Amino acid sequence: MGVAGLLGRPYRTIRLEWTSDLRLLRVRMCVRPIQCYSLAAMGELKQMLDDISANPGLVRHFVMTSDVPQVFNFGGDLALFVLLARAGDIESLELYGKRCVDLVWWMENAANLGIHTTVLAQGDTLGGGLESVLPFHKIIFERGAQAGFPEVLFNLFPGMGAWDFTIRRAGFAVANEMILSGHLYTAEELHNRRLVDVIAEPGEGEATLERVVREVDPRHRGTVAALRAQRIAAPVRHESLMQIVELWADSAMGLTDRDLRLMERLARAQARKAGGADEGAVEEIKRLELETAWGSDRRSGVERRTVAGGDRRARG
Numbered sequence: 001m002g003v004a005g006l007l008g009r010p011y012r013t014i015r016l017e018w019t020s021d022l023r024l025l026r027v028r029m030c031v032r033p034i035q036c037y038s039l040a041a042m043g044e045l046k047q048m049l050d051d052i053s054a055n056p057g058l059v060r061h062f063v064m065t066s067d068v069p070q071v072f073n074f075g076g077d078l079a080l081f082v083l084l085a086r087a088g089d090i091e092s093l094e095l096y097g098k099r100c101v102d103l104v105w106w107m108e109n110a111a112n113l114g115i116h117t118t119v120l121a122q123g124d125t126l127g128g129g130l131e132s133v134l135p136f137h138k139i140i141f142e143r144g145a146q147a148g149f150p151e152v153l154f155n156l157f158p159g160m161g162a163w164d165f166t167i168r169r170a171g172f173a174v175a176n177e178m179i180l181s182g183h184l185y186t187a188e189e190l191h192n193r194r195l196v197d198v199i200a201e202p203g204e205g206e207a208t209l210e211r212v213v214r215e216v217d218p219r220h221r222g223t224v225a226a227l228r229a230q231r232i233a234a235p236v237r238h239e240s241l242m243q244i245v246e247l248w249a250d251s252a253m254g255l256t257d258r259d260l261r262l263m264e265r266l267a268r269a270q271a272r273k274a275g276g277a278d279e280g281a282v283e284e285i286k287r288l289e290l291e292t293a294w295g296s297d298r299r300s301g302v303e304r305r306t307v308a309g310g311d312r313r314a315r316g
Contacts, residue, residue, distance in 0.1 A: 003058065006051050013041040014048065015067060022217055023060040025052070030067035034270045036074045037128050042099050049106045053113060060220055061213055062110060062117045064136070065205075071273060072121035072145065075128030076100075076160075078267040082260045085252045093252055097245035100128060100160035101238075107135035108236055111227040116216055120200075120209045121145050124273070126184075126285070127158055134165035135236075137227055138212055140198045141187035142205040148184035150285045154262040155255060159248025164236045170194045184285060 006025070007016050017026040027048065031041045052059050066072045077096075084093045110117045119136040125147035133139055133147075141147070149158045157179060166175035170193045178185070178193075190196040200208035216223055255263075269284035 001051060001055050001058075006048075006055065006058070009047065009051075011044045011048070013038070013044050016048070019061075022213060023058065024063060024213060025059045025061070026063040026065065028065050028067040029073065034074060034077075034079075034267065035066065035068040035071045036077050036270065037100060037103075037132070038077045039080070039096065039099070042103060045103055046099070049103070052115070053106075056113060059113075059115055061217070062115050063119070063209065063213065064117075065120045065209070066122065068123070070123035072123050072125040073129030073132065074124065074270045075126050075131070075158075078263045078270070081252060082263050082267075085255050085260060088253065090249050090253055093249040094246060097159055097248055098242065100131075101241045101245055104132060104135050104161045104165070105238060105241065107132075108231065111137070111224045111231065114221075114224055116213075116220060116224055116227070118209065118213055118216075120205050121147070122205045127151055128160055131158055131161045131165065134161065134169060134195065137223075138198070138216070139196050140200055140205065140208055140212060141190060141196045142200045142202055143187050144202050145187050146184045147187075147190060148182070148285075149179050150182045150184070150266075152180060152182040153285065154259045154266070156251060156259070157248065159244050159251075161236070161241055161244075163244065164240055166195065168234050168236060182285075 003018055003020075007018060013029065013031045015028040015030065017028070018024070019026070027045075029035065029041065031038055052062070080096065081093070084090075084096075107117055116138075117136045118138040118140065119133050120140045120142075121133060122142045123145050125133060125141075125145060127149055130147045130149060149162055151157050162179055163175055166178060174193045174195075185193070187196060187199050191199050198208060198212060266284050
């Protein structure tokens with residue numbers, strides 16, 4: 001196929017660029033109306049990754065970035081999830097999840113193809129967006145970008161590798177904290193938790209990306225060999241990823257109408273952000289967190305009043 005064939009496909013959700021001296025393939029994602037892993041986007045990504053696999057030695061560096069300002073990726077296609085959950089279509093949900101696993105599994109095994117992977121996030125990186133980042137060999141975040149796993153706010157969990165990849169990078173305690181809290185984290189907080197390798201100053205992500213790749217290139221062969229050994233020493237199992245997808249799809253079947261309405265609300269916020277609005281998914285997630293906290297406080301207050309009232313009656 002060669003470079004011309006690799007770059008020549010008529011993609012709609014991704015844009016490919018080639019840097020010949022580094023044998024670097026750069027993927028810029030732009031999914032409309034929402035920057036997420038839609039079925040169309042995943043189909044195009046799979047085609048592109050299959051082309052790379054079919055041409056061993058062609059690509060030395062694989063780089064992923066976003067073409068959407070202030071957003072790297074919002075993750076799973078929430079509107080599709082709602083549609084399938086309301087239809088009770090667990091088979092389609094499992095199929096979607098397994099396609100996501102195909103993508104992270106390719107990234108997990110890129111070193112076996114002699115490829116070093118680097119990702120640059122310059123904006124919101126949520127749910128499946130963060131999951132897709134974690135298998136990369138080098139993760140760069142611009143200061144000001146935020147990331148997290150908000151799924152627990154609508155009674156779901158990130159099901160396409162969050163547990164496995166977060167545990168390997170940062171340990172069980174960090175994975176537990178991030179996935180069960182639903183909180184969003186700054187680039188600095190992610191760096192402190194060892195989920196992000198390099199922080200770039202605002203507007204300097206591109207220069208940082210160039211520097212990181214060119215630092216790796218002279219020792220590319222040794223670095224890739226070491227990363228292959230790393231994956232042997234601390235493996236992520238494909239079987240584990242697939243089992244979790246099945247559990248995720250089964251859990252989605254139990255979502256209530258309230259949960260689904262919250263997902264729709266978040267999807268609308270994502271679309272607003274993708275359209276250039278000042279507020280979007282991050283602000284909506286923070287509102288959901290507050291609402292959840294207030295709801296817990298109200299329930300606790302009712303319980304406290306009930307107990308106090310019971311005590312008074314007992315004393316009377």
